[in-house]
Each structure stands twice: as C-alpha cells, then as structure tokens.
Amino acid sequence: MEAWLFVSPSAVGFLIFFLGPLCAVVYFSMTEWNLLTQQAAFVGLANFEDALLENPDFWHVVRNSVIFALGLVPLNMALALTLALALSRPFFGVVFFRTVFFAPVVTSAIAWAIVWKFLLQGEGGFINQMLAIVGISGPNWLREPNWAMAAVIVTRVIKMVGLNMILYIAALQAIPRDYEAAARLEGASRWQIFRMIIWPLLAPTTLIIMVITTIGSFKVFDHIYQMTGGGPENGTLVLAFYIYQQGFKFFNIGYASALAMIMFVIVMMLTIVQVMLRRKGAE
Template identity: 40%
Template sequence: MIPTNNPREKERSIKKLFYKDSTWAIILLLPNILGFIMFTLWPVVASFFLSFTEWDLLQPIKFVGLKNYIDLFQDETFIKVFWNTIYFTVASVPLGIVFSLMLAIALNQGLRGIKFYRAAYFLPVISSMVAVAVIWQWIYNPEYGVLNFILSLVGIEGPSWLTSTTWAMPAVIITSIWKGVGFNMLLFLAGLQAIPEHYYEAADIDGATWFNKFWNITLPLLSPTTFFVTVMAVINSFQVFDSVYLMTQGGPARSTSVMVHYIYENAFQFFRMGYASAMSYVLFFVIAIITLIQFWRQKKDSIY
C-alpha cells in the first residue's frame, strides 16, 4: 500500500487490504467450515428432527411428535441407565480430581528423574482404550487376576469384579479414573507451576505449616484450574462409553449400562433412530444444565 495524505485514498486502500485479507481468511478456513457443517452442524440438526420421528433405516420416516420423549420417561431401562450415569459421575469425578491433584503436587517437586515419572503417569492417557480394557479385564479376572491375588495375601476373598452387579460399576470407575488421571494431573501441574513462589516464601516466614499453605495458597490460586478440570470431567463422565462397552457391554443385568451405551444400542442394534435421537437431546440438556450451574457457582464463589 502506497502512503498517501488523502483521506479518501487511505480509506480505499484500507478497504482493499481488508477485503483481500478477508478473502484469504475465508479460503483458508473453508475446509474447516465445510467439515464442521457436514460432520457436526448437519448431524445435530438432523438428529433434532429425528427425535420427533420413528425411523428404522428401512421404512420411511414417520413423524410422531413428542411420543419419543414421553416414552423415554416411561422407559424403566432408560431411568436405570440414567441413574447409572449419575452414579458413575458422582463417584468418578471427585475421586479423579483428588487423585490428580495429589499426584500433581507430588510430581511438582524438584526430584531427580521427575520427568520420567510425569511421563509414566501420563502414558495411560495416550494409550488405546482397547489395550487398557484388555489389561484391566486380566487384572479383574476372579481366578488368575492380580487384584484378587493381592487381596488373597491379606485374607480377603476377591469378588467376580466384572460379572457382579455390585462390583462391576466400581471396577469400570477405577479403570476410567486410572486412564484419565494423567490428563488432569498435567493441568493441575501447569496450575501449580504458575503460582508465584514468593507466596510460599512469605508463608514460610510467618511459620505456616504445609497444610496451611495448601489450604490458603494452593487451593484458592488453583480455583480456575480446578473449575476447568471439574467441568470437563463432568461432561466426559456423562459421555462415558468405550470403557463400558469394552469391559462389560453394559452388564451384568444393566448394572454398568450408561446413557451413551443405551443410545448406541437403540440406534445401531435396535435401529430406533428417533428414540436414540431423543435420548441424545435429553443427555445434551442434562449436560448443559449441569455446566451452567457450575459456571454460575464459579462466578458466585470466585475470589477474583
């Protein structure tokens, strides 16, 4: 652009540059925009329409209005898997956050070989869920699994973990926490390293104990990280599927079947696309409401 003192020339040059940059931006973003429209936006809109229909992929689509939603809340299986999902979330999220934070604090020390331990604890996050499920199925095996062997050493008879209606869900929860704890640990570790050291130095001068520093410095300054980890953990726990499908297939007696697993069954095994779409939108609204409540509580309790 040639410098000029003429205001109109300047304006035209700026507009020309703006249109040129906008054109290139649109061209470069077009593949992502098309991908979003085709593989995200269109399925979301189509599934919303399907939630008011009956369709088995073979017969013509039949509009049924709110019937799917009415049937949903009269479906005892749906109510059971909904409470299974709540159980999974209430158990896995707090435990996962506590273990992740404890692990991050332990790995935030300047010890020799600390990078190796950080990488080792993060390894399950990048491991295939299929491999993780196979390993934990062997660990939980009631006859030759290592977990029941360890329990037998202290005189405890281990249960049939994955075939027990009582212990199958705790087994899936333990596996899910083990696989995801490294990711949350990494987030907490970043948050811990962002806390200025002079806060702890001042606390040491005042004679504060380790617990006082943790309670009055670490936890308050980690609140943004804790909030993010909590929101993401809740969303992911409501969407859990792979660990359930690979380890128990929702059994025994649907004791581990969760909402996404039941949606999968209705859509791709029973071919009830409309019913599965209705369940998907119920799940969406549940997650949205819980997330909004979390944001409201964070805004109300924020120290910033």
C-alpha cells in the first residue's frame, strides 16, 4: 500500500496524461468525430484507408517529412560531431564556445523562428543583404518551396545541434586516452585514429543520436508553424503540421488521430531499422 502511494504521484500522472491519451488516440482514430458538433461515429479503419489510399495530400506530406528528415539528420549529426571533436578537449575559452553552440537549444523555438523569419526576408532581409555584399542575389527564402524547406532545415539544425554536440562530447571524453596514444606510437595518422578507433567507439552514441534526431525531425511542428505555416505551396507541410491542421483547424479529431497513429508507426519502424542496422554492423 505504502509503496503504491509513494509511486502514485508519477504513476497517476503517467496514467492520466500519457497512457490514457495514448489509448484514447487509438480509439479516436477509428471514429469520425467532429469536435464542434460533438458527434462521433465509429468508422473502423475508414480514416486509415482514406489517408493511405485516397488522400493525395497525405503522401505529399509524408514526402515532405522524409525530405526534412533526410536533410536534417545527416547535417545535424555531421555538424554535431565536428563541433564535438573541436570542443571535447580543454583549451582556453572552450566553455564559452560550448555555451554558444548549446544556447539555441534552450531558446524558445517560436522566438528562434520569428528571428529567422525576420532575417530571411526577401530583399530587405539581413541574410540577403549580406549575400548582396559578396555579389550573390539571394532567393526569397521563405516564399520558394525548395528554398523554404532548406531554410527550415538549416535553421532547425543550428537550433538543435548543441544537444547532439553535448552527447558526442560526453562520449568522446569517455574514450580512454591510452587508445589514441597507443595508436600514435604505432604511427597512425589522425584520420586513421578517427576512422579506426574513435568512430567505432562512438557507435552506440551515434545510434542514440540518430534515433532521437530522426524522431525529433518527424515531430517538428513549432518551427514550421511559425516560419512558413506549411507553405509556400505546401512545400513545408510536414506530417506533424498536417495533423495539427486536421485536428485543430478543421476539428476532424478522428482523422487527425489516425494520422498520428500512422506517424507513430512510421517512426517506430525507422527506429527498429536503425537498431537492426547497428546490430548487424556490430557483428
């Protein structure tokens, strides 16, 4: 009894705010429920059928999400690793640089997006004015579908890279110095040390980072909401934003729940694949 009471604060919270809604979403996804009229009808798998087979927007949206993930994950990880390699060893000012790169992580995503939206204005924007100085005529970043996608990816990477950098720094510092010293005695080049020693030893961290970054990239919402609103020409309309639109703009809660379930399955499958690849690589 006492034991249950002790865990009850978090257990009750877990049940009410996590497990409950999670089960509810499964049920909602099989209803046609208009929030305004409060009329809900059980429709079985009709929402899934519509999304997967009939709704042309759905596949466009999935495609956008995949492009976003394919752009964001490698860029984020490469940059995080590079920064971590530069900042893992102590030198004068290292704490300052780590702080600078980590600061965006703790910044409000909406504030971040508003500032970038301002900087990325067409002709009058700071970025384009800087580009003009070196003779480049920059595009109207957030009004051209492809550039808009690139812009949200890059600004998102700059915002989130600090987190992965910290994870990599921690992993790098956990690698015993002896390995590197031994390799150097054997005449290994710096590249060889990285390729043959550091990179394999970072593999568990790399997997974790890859999984959380991929999940995070599928869940991206606030950034899109503020910077592009899914536009232009639906060029940045990603899955999480589309779910929001269906649920909170059109009030089709059933349909939005079905889409959320599909997103859940996609992300879960990607995670399983990544874990399996890692296992295979380790063998």
